[in-house]
Each structure stands twice: as C-alpha cells, then as structure tokens.
Amino acid sequence: MERVFGKDRGSMGRFFRMLQKARLPYLWILAYIAITALLTNVGISVTEYTAELFAGNVNFGTVVLPFLTFTLLSQLISSVSKIMSNLCVARIDRNIRKMIWSKTVRLPLRYYEKNKPKEMISRITTDITAISQLIMQVFVSILTSAYTLVITLGKIGSYDQKLMIALIAVLPLNLVIAFVMGKMKFGVLDLVNQKNAELTQTIAEKTNNLLLIKSYGKEEKELQTGQEKMKGFYKSSILNAWLGFATPMYALVGAMQFIVIVMVGRSFYSSGALTLTQWIAYYGFAVNIVNQLSAYCVYWTTFKGSQGATRRVAQIMEEMEEDIENGEHVEHLCGDIELREIDFSYGDKLLFDKLNLKIPAGRVTALIGPSGSGKTTLLNLVERMYPVSGGKILFGGEDTARYSLKSFRSEISYVTQESTLFAGTIRDNILFGIKREVTDEEMEQACTDAEIMDFIREQPEGFLADVGEQGEKLSGGQKQRIAFARALLKQSDYLFMDEATAAMDIRGKDQVWKSVKRHMEGKTVLMVAHDRQTVQKADYIIVMHNGRIICQGEPAEVYAKNTYYRELIGSEGQGR
Amino acid sequence: MKNNKHVISFFLSFYRRLSIPWWLYLIAFGSGVVYAEVGMRVSEYLVRVNKGELYNSVILGYVFFTIFNALLGFLRPLVEEYANQKVILRVRFSMWRKILHLPMDQFGKEQPSSLVSAVTNDVTQATLVISGIFSGAASLFGFVRACMILYQYNSPLAAYLLLCIPVAVAMFIIVGKLQFTIMKKRYAALNEMTTFFSEHLSAGKYVKAQVMEEKELESGYAAIDSRYKADVYYAFMEQIQVLTNSLYSLLTTVVMAVGGSRLINAGKMEATGINMFSTYMTQVNLYMAELLTVWQNVMGSKGALVHVGDILDMEEEHTEKGNSWTESENRDIVFKNVNFGYGSEKEILHDFSVCIPGGKTTAVIGDNGSGKSTVMKLIQGFYQPDSGEIWVGGNKISETSPRECHKKFGYVLQNNPLMSGTIRDNILYGTEGETPEKEMKKAAGEARADSFIDALPNGYDTTLGEAGNRLSSGQKQRIAIARALIAKPDYLILDEAGASLDHDTYMKIYHGIRKKMEGNTIVFIAHDMREIAEADYLVVMHHGRLEACGTHEEVFAVSRTYQEYLQSTEAS
Known part of the structure; x- marks a missing residue:
C-alpha cells in the first residue's frame, strides 16, 4: 500500500487523516459491497445453468426457467450495483469537494498568491475524482474481487480440489502481464496527454495573440511551430496504437492458461470424475476469474499514477487556516492608522524591516513610489490580509490584532487593483458584500456618483443586466466604476483604493474624485496611485521606496523635499 | 432521404479537400475480413471445447487461431490508426495555416477558444466517416458470415433470432438519443461548477476584502450540490441505458433457451446446439454493435465537421498580395471620410477624417469608448474601413500588402501578450535572422528593461514560464x-x-523612445496630461468623430474635451 503513495512516507497517514475528515458515505459503501456479493452468487448460478444448457440438459422446469430467472436477476442486480457504485462515487466526490472548498475559502491570501488559480481549480474539479476512484475501484474492489475469487474457487473446489489448485497456479501469470501492460499503458497515455496539452497550449496561445503575430508578420514561423506540435502529437498517438500489441500478448498468455486448464480438466473429464456440465461450468468460471483479476490489476496500475492528485488534495487540507471569527468584535473603528515596528517578508525576501508609519485620520493620503516599493503590500497589511512577522498595526491607538478579522475588515472599504466582478447581474455585483438593506434610490445615487448610472440606464435590463463571466462584458473603466459604487454603499469610515481609477478616462476620474471628496468628508482615504491627476487629489503624501518610507507630509512639504513627488506632480501649469 | 443525400454530399465535399491514405484503409479493410474469418474459426473450436471434445488437435487448433486472431486484432487497429492520424495531421496543418492567415474581421467572428477546439478536438472527428466506411464493410462481412453459419446449422432457430434484430436497432436508437440528453446535461453541470470555481478561486483577495467568506462557502456548496445532483441523475440514467440495451440480449437469450430446448426435445437439433448458437450469436451481436456504432459516429461527426469545414472555407488574408510599400516624402497618415464598425455591431467611427502629420509625435485623446484604439488598428490595416480611405505615407492601406504594411509599424498596447519562450525570444520576436547581442541589449536599455533582466539568474535566457510569477x-x-x-x-x-x-x-522610457524615433512618426493614446503635453500635435475624438486637431493652442481654442481635461488635472 505504501507504493500507492510513493516516496513521501508520511503521505499515507496524511491521506487517511484526510479521509476521516471527509465523512465518507460508509453505509452506502457497505450496501454496495453487500449487493456486489449477492451479484457474485447469482452470477455463479447463471454460469452453472448455462453449462447445463450447453450440455444439452434442456428440461424447461429445472433448467430453462431457472436459467432465465437467474439471467434476468443478474442483469437487474448488476444495474443496481452499478447505480450504487456511481452514487458512492458521487457522494464521496461531493463530500470531499465541500471539505476542500470550505478549507479553501478560509485559506489566507498568501496561499492564493502562491498557487495559480488554474491549479486550485483542478484540485477541486478533477484531482479529487482520483480519490473516489481510489476508494471504489482499488480499496473496495480489493474486497469484492477477493470475495468473488474465494466463492468461485470454492465452487470449483466442490467439483474437485485439484482443479482449484490448478487454477490458482495459473493465475499469477495473468496478474504479472496485466500489471506490466497497465504500467506501460499508463506511461504512454501520460505522453499522449502531455503532447495533447502542449498542442492545445500552443494553438491557444497563438490563436489568442493573432494580432501580435500579424503585427510582426510571423505567420510562417508560427505555422511551423504549430506543425511541430501537431507532429509530436501524431507520433505519440501512433506509439499508443502500438501498445495494442498487448492483445496478442494476452492471447499468448491466455493460450498457455487454456492449455493448462484444459489439460487438467481433460484428465478428470475423460476419467468420468467430471460431467460435461461440470466441465463447461469449470471452464466458464476459469475465464471469469482471469478476466476479473486482470481488470483489477489495470485499475491498480492506473491509480498508482494518480497518487500525485491524491497527495495534492491531502496537502491542501494541512494548510493553515485563517480564522475570521476569532477575536473581539469591533463595533466602530476610528482614529489614525499607525504601523509600529512592522516586519514583513515575501518568502525569504525581506520587504519591511521595522517599518514605522502614521496615516492621519480624516484626510486623503496618497501612497506613491516606483513599482515594487511595497505600496499594495502595505495596503494589504493594514487590511490584515497577511499576518505580520513582527510589530503592530493600530487604529486610534488600539492594537488591531485583538479584533476578529470579520468585524475588522467589515469596517474598511477596500477597492482592489483588480476590479473583480462575478457572473451575475450588475445589481448582484454592486451589492456583493453589503450587509445592510439598500434602497433602490441609494443604489442609484451610488451609481450616479460612480459615473456608471448612464451606462446602466442604457441597458435594456438596467440593474439586472448580466455582466458576463468575471464581468467580461464590461470594459476596465466600467468595472472600476462598479467596484467604486460598491465601496460607496459600504459606507465605512475608511476607504482604501489601490489604483482604483487607473482605467478611467480623465473626465471619469475627475467625477469619481469629486464623489470621493463628498462622501468621505472627514473620513479616512488611503490610496495607491501613480498618475498625476489622482495624486493631486491627496492632501497628505507618503513616498515609498524599496519597502521604506522616504518622505511623508503635506503636499507642499513633500514637494520641497522629494524629487519623485516633484517629478510626478510637475510644476503647475505645465499641462500646456 | 433528402436529408441523407445532404449528409453524403456534405461528406463528399469535405473529403475532397484532403488527400487520404487510401491504401492504408484498404489494408485495414482486408485485415478486417481475414479477422472475421479467423473469428469464425475460433468460435468453431470454442464450441468443440464446450462440447467436451478435448483432443490435442482441438486444443492446438484453438490456441493457434486465438493467437492468430489476436495478432490481427492488433494489426488492424494499428493500420487504421496510422491512416486516421495521418488524415488528422493533414487537416490540422491546413486548419492552422488558415487560422494564421485569417483577416482580423473574420477572426473576430469566432471565439478564439472555438477555433482552438476546432484544431484540437473537432478535427479528431474527421476520420470517423472514412474509417467507418471501411471498418463498417468489414463488420458487415463478419455479420453476414456468422448469420449464414447459424442459418446453415439450424434455420428455424436462426430465423427466430434474426427476427429480434429490429428490436436491437430500435433499442440502439433510443439509447443513442437518451445518451445525447444525458451527456448534455452532465456536461452542463460539470461546466457550471468549473466556471464557478475558476471565477471565484482567482478572487480570493476580493472575497476577503468584502468579508464574504460565508456567502462564498454557500454558493460553492450550491455549485457542488448541483454537480452532485447531475451525478446522481447520471447514475440512474446510465443504468436505464444499460438495461434498455440488455433488453435485446435478454430477448435473444429467451428465444435461444426456450426455442432451442423445444427443438432439442423434438429431436430437431443436437443436444449441444444451444452452446453452438450461443457462441455464434455472440459474434452476430458483436458485429451488429460495430455496425451501429459506425453509423452513430458518422452521423454524430457531422456537427464537428461542419465547424472544421466552415473554418477551412473562411476567407483568407493574402499577406503578400497587394502593392508594395513605396517610400515618399509625404509621410502623413490620412483618414478620408472613414466609417467603421466591428462586424454587425454598432458603428464606431462616423465620417472620420483627419491628417496626422508624418515625422512628428501625435497624441490621440478622448473619453473611453470614443474610438481611439479602433483608429490605431485601422491605420495598420488590421481591419478595412466600411467606407472611406486610409492613406499612410502615400500608400492606400487597403491596396497595400498586409505583410509590408505591418513591417512599417511598431505597435504597443496597454497589456501586451508575451509568447512562451525566453525573454530573448520575445525581444527578438519581430527580427529576421541573427541579431547582434549588442543591439538586443540596447533595445532593452531603451525600454528600461535591462536592469531587471540582468538581475535574473538566467538573464535574457530566463523562460517566461519560470519567471511568469516573478x-x-x-x-x-x-x-x-x-x-x-x-x-x-x-x-x-x-x-x-x-x-x-x-x-x-x-516618462523616462517615453523620452528614450522619442529620441530614438526622432524624425519618424509616433502616434499615441494616453490619459496622462504630462505625456500629452509633450506631443507635437493633438487629435481629439468624441463619440467616434473628430472633435479637433492641431497644435495645443489650436485645439485648446476649440475643443471642449481638451479644455475639461486641462481643468480637471490642474485644479486640485
């Protein structure tokens, strides 16, 4: 069993610990096992009556009728057992998915940044199916296969012990070959998948960037690149087809087994110890057992390959969670924001080293500095998106560490750099995260202030217009306006804006800033910006460079002291 | 039947475009016939084994034919796969050539993802009809052979059994329809869940900032539950399918058991006759299933092939066709009464005329959606105007070879895609032949990219995949x-x-660019007034029309947009 989980020794324990948390549908699995056992017994009767028919014993009442009954019964039970198996898989999948999703939602921001969304998606959509299949097709199958083996061998043993032993003797040969072939098949399929992925990736990348290709006149070169990938896929497909040589291999092994089985059976048959009916039944059982065990070996090898998926899922369950409920409930945040002796690093790169900073309440503060100087990280830290390695973040002199994240974050409106929208209506998106009742007038007012109301009026469905997946139907500027309307509706005393108006045109920015001034009168605004028009709106400036505060104060003060700010803002009237 | 004719003529016209490795398909057909013949032999020996005729000759005969049969069972699909993959490769080549040469307006009509799936997935259906004809013919041969053997052995029982075949066909059709509905539903549920997670997993920060973890948990559970419901539905429906399919085999079993036992009792068939019938019926059913599957595949492949065919039929842009670029003293960019809209969408540019002076730096300004970016694409000939003319340096763009035209332009957008490969590959993307290292580093320096590239452990040879996150x-x-x-x-x-x-x-890069481009033409779109202030010439757009153009003073005098822009950036 250790092998399923590869070199990573602790992973088996980790896997079973995860299964414990997942609440497997044990009753369903037990029911499935019971039905499968029943099916095995009915199957034996079918084989026995078939043998009678083949041997020419055609009495209607004692043979034909039971044969038909058992055949029908076997068909029905087999369907029920398949349904049960599929239901078990569906339940396991659902339970594990829910477990992972509830974990994922509670993971800290750092996890989201470290892992690509694509990988996280495949964890919850495809990786977990490896687990249900591992349980049903490997763990549970080991029980059902073993049961079938024992029952069938017992039946043969009831004809003659030596027949049973002969059959047991030939089985390993099949197992070995099924195992080897399964492994090869897996390797080649892996190659085919990889080549297919490469092909898709190349074609998708180039197709999406056709404009670029045309702009540089690289059609011929990209034609070649694509054709190479296509040839690569062709070769791997052909290699896969060659794996068909398993068919004659199996036939060879099957033939050898056939010879052994027939040789052994023949001596009994010719001596009269075995009737014709028993011989046919014996032969039928032998074929069944060999087939079933070979299939099992193929599953086994396939799932050895899916250990990666299993491990990834188990790993996610061991990540540290962010507990948003833990801590004191904060009713109302107020006062200056103060960072005291903050240490923070990204991986092994130290970004903030004993950083001290005070952001005055009731003003519009701009955080400026070249890219990579730590502006967004600072906003994230104040919002307590990351845990700090050292130091304190205070609001109005109170250490925020004791507040629960849930209540704390609810007190701040944060318009992030990526203006995220979810599929749904404009209304859904504007009200996302607003926990109070909002009247239609209020919503319209917020949209007017965010300069998006005209656009909404133009939509035939108005607020109920669909924004498309990730808001793809809207332009960057429109998305930012919706994000801003949402921030206004949140009505908090602190507004953080991370390049929140970067995609708007000059007129739009101006309107939106007028609304900010009006709504946030006497409240605290903290923004990251790098265009002059936006920075001009601030009445307090903080200049950052490489994780340090190099200058802060009133605009005039900073203008006198700091070249970065001076160059950014330019001298008045230079606009013409 | 009319419809069928349509299908046939569709497939004929589809395959006429391709060169098909006929001889491989013929070999596959030949080996299919031999395979069927050998299969009959295997059955013959199997019957004898089950009769208890366990002589050496029977054992050896059975062994020999099984192995022979298995060898053919390997070679036949192998040859077929060679043929199929060759066809697929050829179709892919021509599709790819087509896609790369689509004009932008044609390209815009299709979703890129649909083009991609045409090349990667749809195309695999291209061989189903061809290979289906050959393998179907071989299956038909096997089917007829097995039926004949049964008929010769005992014609009444064979006749009864063959009467059941319409039931099989009917069941197959029902199941096929059912399958379609089930798969559609299942696929939709799977898709819905994946869409939800792909949208929400990339928005972790947003959810945290809005403190919406609980709602997220709920909607995620809902997505998972709807997938679960689809799985449960599938679990039941799949078995209904299986049961429907098994109706036919149950029916034949009943006919065989009841009819066979009567015949044996009446002395009209030998005692082991059911064994014989059962064995050959397996063959009959096998070939029938093959035939029906081929039929279903052929019918099912049409949809995908229509898509492939449509793409192959799309109009192509001839990159070399058209006049070559002629250099002249006049380097102005001129729009004469241009109207333009993307496809059937609403018109973007209305009667737009402007002259952008050559050799100077021009800023195009205006609100979001006023048509600035569209003008930039039209200048370079990515799209052709619906009416009106565009001239660049005395060349009429619609009559100039796209290749030559693109070469004259450099084009930088807000977010520029980089191709996979190294940083070096990307910088040198547009160059032909060898480019000296010095020149590349110079360009990187001008773009202020040199210092961070040098700081990377592998410098210019860093691949974007590994550096993607960095x-x-x-x-x-x-x-x-x-x-x-x-x-x-x-x-x-x-x-x-x-x-x-x-x-x-x-601004540093911008100054570098201006210095490098000195004497050449720059046209830029920007929302930053400082950048705009340094332009030699201004074009102001408003709702797809020209509002003003000229020097700063000229524009300031007449353009409301420009006046407002200046006011909003200067008043703080």
Missing part, C-alpha cells in the same frame, strides 16, 4: 516595448503603453 506586469510591458523598438519601425503606435508602468519609469 515578472510584474510593468516588467512584461518593458519587454514588449523593447520588442517593438528593436524592429526599428517607421511608425510607432502606442496605445496606453504606459498605463501599467509607474509614471516616473514610463
């Missing part, structure tokens, strides 16, 4: 600018090229 959008932008500069364009188009860079850096 490079910020600003750094990627600088690589894209270097890529545009190294091609030494006569005309440089910058569409909000500085939006993802911090102001300081971009």
Whole structure:
C-alpha cells in the first residue's frame, strides 16, 4: 500500500487523516459491497445453468426457467450495483469537494498568491475524482474481487480440489502481464496527454495573440511551430496504437492458461470424475476469474499514477487556516492608522524591516513610489490580509490584532487593483458584500456618483443586466466604476483604493474624485496611485521606496523635499 | 432521404479537400475480413471445447487461431490508426495555416477558444466517416458470415433470432438519443461548477476584502450540490441505458433457451446446439454493435465537421498580395471620410477624417469608448474601413500588402501578450535572422528593461514560464516595448503603453523612445496630461468623430474635451 503513495512516507497517514475528515458515505459503501456479493452468487448460478444448457440438459422446469430467472436477476442486480457504485462515487466526490472548498475559502491570501488559480481549480474539479476512484475501484474492489475469487474457487473446489489448485497456479501469470501492460499503458497515455496539452497550449496561445503575430508578420514561423506540435502529437498517438500489441500478448498468455486448464480438466473429464456440465461450468468460471483479476490489476496500475492528485488534495487540507471569527468584535473603528515596528517578508525576501508609519485620520493620503516599493503590500497589511512577522498595526491607538478579522475588515472599504466582478447581474455585483438593506434610490445615487448610472440606464435590463463571466462584458473603466459604487454603499469610515481609477478616462476620474471628496468628508482615504491627476487629489503624501518610507507630509512639504513627488506632480501649469 | 443525400454530399465535399491514405484503409479493410474469418474459426473450436471434445488437435487448433486472431486484432487497429492520424495531421496543418492567415474581421467572428477546439478536438472527428466506411464493410462481412453459419446449422432457430434484430436497432436508437440528453446535461453541470470555481478561486483577495467568506462557502456548496445532483441523475440514467440495451440480449437469450430446448426435445437439433448458437450469436451481436456504432459516429461527426469545414472555407488574408510599400516624402497618415464598425455591431467611427502629420509625435485623446484604439488598428490595416480611405505615407492601406504594411509599424498596447519562450525570444520576436547581442541589449536599455533582466539568474535566457510569477506586469510591458523598438519601425503606435508602468519609469522610457524615433512618426493614446503635453500635435475624438486637431493652442481654442481635461488635472 505504501507504493500507492510513493516516496513521501508520511503521505499515507496524511491521506487517511484526510479521509476521516471527509465523512465518507460508509453505509452506502457497505450496501454496495453487500449487493456486489449477492451479484457474485447469482452470477455463479447463471454460469452453472448455462453449462447445463450447453450440455444439452434442456428440461424447461429445472433448467430453462431457472436459467432465465437467474439471467434476468443478474442483469437487474448488476444495474443496481452499478447505480450504487456511481452514487458512492458521487457522494464521496461531493463530500470531499465541500471539505476542500470550505478549507479553501478560509485559506489566507498568501496561499492564493502562491498557487495559480488554474491549479486550485483542478484540485477541486478533477484531482479529487482520483480519490473516489481510489476508494471504489482499488480499496473496495480489493474486497469484492477477493470475495468473488474465494466463492468461485470454492465452487470449483466442490467439483474437485485439484482443479482449484490448478487454477490458482495459473493465475499469477495473468496478474504479472496485466500489471506490466497497465504500467506501460499508463506511461504512454501520460505522453499522449502531455503532447495533447502542449498542442492545445500552443494553438491557444497563438490563436489568442493573432494580432501580435500579424503585427510582426510571423505567420510562417508560427505555422511551423504549430506543425511541430501537431507532429509530436501524431507520433505519440501512433506509439499508443502500438501498445495494442498487448492483445496478442494476452492471447499468448491466455493460450498457455487454456492449455493448462484444459489439460487438467481433460484428465478428470475423460476419467468420468467430471460431467460435461461440470466441465463447461469449470471452464466458464476459469475465464471469469482471469478476466476479473486482470481488470483489477489495470485499475491498480492506473491509480498508482494518480497518487500525485491524491497527495495534492491531502496537502491542501494541512494548510493553515485563517480564522475570521476569532477575536473581539469591533463595533466602530476610528482614529489614525499607525504601523509600529512592522516586519514583513515575501518568502525569504525581506520587504519591511521595522517599518514605522502614521496615516492621519480624516484626510486623503496618497501612497506613491516606483513599482515594487511595497505600496499594495502595505495596503494589504493594514487590511490584515497577511499576518505580520513582527510589530503592530493600530487604529486610534488600539492594537488591531485583538479584533476578529470579520468585524475588522467589515469596517474598511477596500477597492482592489483588480476590479473583480462575478457572473451575475450588475445589481448582484454592486451589492456583493453589503450587509445592510439598500434602497433602490441609494443604489442609484451610488451609481450616479460612480459615473456608471448612464451606462446602466442604457441597458435594456438596467440593474439586472448580466455582466458576463468575471464581468467580461464590461470594459476596465466600467468595472472600476462598479467596484467604486460598491465601496460607496459600504459606507465605512475608511476607504482604501489601490489604483482604483487607473482605467478611467480623465473626465471619469475627475467625477469619481469629486464623489470621493463628498462622501468621505472627514473620513479616512488611503490610496495607491501613480498618475498625476489622482495624486493631486491627496492632501497628505507618503513616498515609498524599496519597502521604506522616504518622505511623508503635506503636499507642499513633500514637494520641497522629494524629487519623485516633484517629478510626478510637475510644476503647475505645465499641462500646456 | 433528402436529408441523407445532404449528409453524403456534405461528406463528399469535405473529403475532397484532403488527400487520404487510401491504401492504408484498404489494408485495414482486408485485415478486417481475414479477422472475421479467423473469428469464425475460433468460435468453431470454442464450441468443440464446450462440447467436451478435448483432443490435442482441438486444443492446438484453438490456441493457434486465438493467437492468430489476436495478432490481427492488433494489426488492424494499428493500420487504421496510422491512416486516421495521418488524415488528422493533414487537416490540422491546413486548419492552422488558415487560422494564421485569417483577416482580423473574420477572426473576430469566432471565439478564439472555438477555433482552438476546432484544431484540437473537432478535427479528431474527421476520420470517423472514412474509417467507418471501411471498418463498417468489414463488420458487415463478419455479420453476414456468422448469420449464414447459424442459418446453415439450424434455420428455424436462426430465423427466430434474426427476427429480434429490429428490436436491437430500435433499442440502439433510443439509447443513442437518451445518451445525447444525458451527456448534455452532465456536461452542463460539470461546466457550471468549473466556471464557478475558476471565477471565484482567482478572487480570493476580493472575497476577503468584502468579508464574504460565508456567502462564498454557500454558493460553492450550491455549485457542488448541483454537480452532485447531475451525478446522481447520471447514475440512474446510465443504468436505464444499460438495461434498455440488455433488453435485446435478454430477448435473444429467451428465444435461444426456450426455442432451442423445444427443438432439442423434438429431436430437431443436437443436444449441444444451444452452446453452438450461443457462441455464434455472440459474434452476430458483436458485429451488429460495430455496425451501429459506425453509423452513430458518422452521423454524430457531422456537427464537428461542419465547424472544421466552415473554418477551412473562411476567407483568407493574402499577406503578400497587394502593392508594395513605396517610400515618399509625404509621410502623413490620412483618414478620408472613414466609417467603421466591428462586424454587425454598432458603428464606431462616423465620417472620420483627419491628417496626422508624418515625422512628428501625435497624441490621440478622448473619453473611453470614443474610438481611439479602433483608429490605431485601422491605420495598420488590421481591419478595412466600411467606407472611406486610409492613406499612410502615400500608400492606400487597403491596396497595400498586409505583410509590408505591418513591417512599417511598431505597435504597443496597454497589456501586451508575451509568447512562451525566453525573454530573448520575445525581444527578438519581430527580427529576421541573427541579431547582434549588442543591439538586443540596447533595445532593452531603451525600454528600461535591462536592469531587471540582468538581475535574473538566467538573464535574457530566463523562460517566461519560470519567471511568469516573478515578472510584474510593468516588467512584461518593458519587454514588449523593447520588442517593438528593436524592429526599428517607421511608425510607432502606442496605445496606453504606459498605463501599467509607474509614471516616473514610463516618462523616462517615453523620452528614450522619442529620441530614438526622432524624425519618424509616433502616434499615441494616453490619459496622462504630462505625456500629452509633450506631443507635437493633438487629435481629439468624441463619440467616434473628430472633435479637433492641431497644435495645443489650436485645439485648446476649440475643443471642449481638451479644455475639461486641462481643468480637471490642474485644479486640485
């Protein structure tokens, strides 16, 4: 069993610990096992009556009728057992998915940044199916296969012990070959998948960037690149087809087994110890057992390959969670924001080293500095998106560490750099995260202030217009306006804006800033910006460079002291 | 039948486009016939084994034919796969050539993802009809052979059994329809869940900032539950399918058991006759299933092939066709009464006329959606105007070879895609032949990309995949600018090229670009007044029309937009 989980020794324990948390549908699995056992017994009767028919014993009442009954019964039970198996898989999948999703939602921001969304998606959509299949097709199958083996061998043993032993003797040969072939098949399929992925990736990348290709006149070169990938896929497909040589291999092994089985059976048959009916039944059982065990070996090898998926899922369950409920409930945040002796690093790169900073309440503060100087990280830290390695973040002199994240974050409106929208209506998106009742007038007012109301009026469905997946139907500027309307509706005393108006045109920015001034009168605004028009709106400036505060104060003060700010803002009237 | 004719003529016209490895398909057919013949032999020996005729000759005969049969069972699909993959490869080649040469307006009609799936998935259906005809013929041969053997052995029982075949066909059709519905539903549920997670997993920060974890948990559970319901539905429906399918085999079993036992009792068939019938019926059913599957595949492949066919039929852009570029003293960019809209969408440019002076730096300004970016694309000939003319340096764009035209331009957007490969590959993307290292580093320097590239452990040979997470959008932008500069364009188009860079850096790059392009033409779109202030010439657009053009003073005198822009940026 250790092998399923590869070199990573602790992973088996980790896997079973995860299964414990997942609440497997044990009753369903037990029911499935019971039905499968029943099916095995009915199957034996079918084989026995078939043998009678083949041997020419055609009495209607004692043979034909039971044969038909058992055949029908076997068909029905087999369907029920398949349904049960599929239901078990569906339940396991659902339970594990829910477990992972509830974990994922509670993971800290750092996890989201470290892992690509694509990988996280495949964890919850495809990786977990490896687990249900591992349980049903490997763990549970080991029980059902073993049961079938024992029952069938017992039946043969009831004809003659030596027949049973002969059959047991030939089985390993099949197992070995099924195992080897399964492994090869897996390797080649892996190659085919990889080549297919490469092909898709190349074609998708180039197709999406056709404009670029045309702009540089690289059609011929990209034609070649694509054709190479296509040839690569062709070769791997052909290699896969060659794996068909398993068919004659199996036939060879099957033939050898056939010879052994027939040789052994023949001596009994010719001596009269075995009737014709028993011989046919014996032969039928032998074929069944060999087939079933070979299939099992193929599953086994396939799932050895899916250990990666299993491990990834188990790993996610061991990540540290962010507990948003833990801590004191904060009713109302107020006062200056103060960072005291903050240490923070990204991986092994130290970004903030004993950083001290005070952001005055009731003003519009701009955080400026070249890219990579730590502006967004600072906003994230104040919002307590990351845990700090050292130091304190205070609001109005109170250490925020004791507040629960849930209540704390609810007190701040944060318009992030990526203006995220979810599929749904404009209304859904504007009200996302607003926990109070909002009247239609209020919503319209917020949209007017965010300069998006005209656009909404133009939509035939108005607020109920669909924004498309990730808001793809809207332009960057429109998305930012919706994000801003949402921030206004949140009505908090602190507004953080991370390049929140970067995609708007000059007129739009101006309107939106007028609304900010009006709504946030006497409240605290903290923004990251790098265009002059936006920075001009601030009445307090903080200049950052490489994780340090190099200058802060009133605009005039900073203008006198700091070249970065001076160059950014330019001298008045230079606009013409 | 009319419909069928349509299908046939469709497939004929589809395959006429391709060269098909007929001889491989013929070999596959030949081996299929031999396979069927050998299969009959195997059955013959199997019957004898089950009769208890366990002589050496029977054992050896059975062994020999099984192995022979298995060998054919390997060779036949192998040859077929060679043939199929060759066809697929050829179709892929021609599709890819087509896609790369689509004009932008044709390209815009299809979703890129649909084009991609046509090349990767749909195309695999291309061989189903051809291979289906050959393998179907071989299956038909096997089917007829097995039926004949049964008929010769005992014609009444064979006749009864063959009467059941229409039931099989009917069941097959029902199941096929059912399958379609089930798969559609299942696929939709799977898709819905994946869409939900792909949208929400990339928005972790947003959810945290809005403190919406609980709602997220709920909606995620809902997505998972709807997938679960689809799985449960599938579990039941799949078995209904299986049961429907098994109706036919149950029916034949009943006929065989009841009819066979009567015949044996009446002395009209030998005692082991059911054994014989059962064995050959297996063959009959096998070949029938093959035939029906081929039929279903052929019918099912039409949809995908129509898509492939449509793409192959799309109009192509002939990159070399048209006049070659002629250099002249006049380097102006001129729009004469241009109207333009993307496809059937609403018109973007209305009667737009302007003259952008050559050899100077021009800023195009206006609100979001006023048509600035569209003008930039039209200048370079990516789209043709619906009416009106566009001239660049005395060349009429619609009559100039697209290849030559594109070469004259450098084009930098707000977010520029980089191709997979190394940083070097990307910077040198537009260059032909060998480019000296020095020149590449110079371009990187001009784009202010040199210092961060040098800081990377592998420098210019860093692949973007490995650096993907380490490079910020600003750094990627600088690589894209270097890529545009190294091609030494006569005309440089910058569409909000500085939006993802911090102001300081971009202004330095901008000054570098202006110096390098001195005497050549730059046209840029920007929302930053300082950048705009340094332009020699201004074009102001409003709702797809020209509002004003000229020097700063000229524009300031007449353009409301420009006046407002100046006011809003200066009043603080």
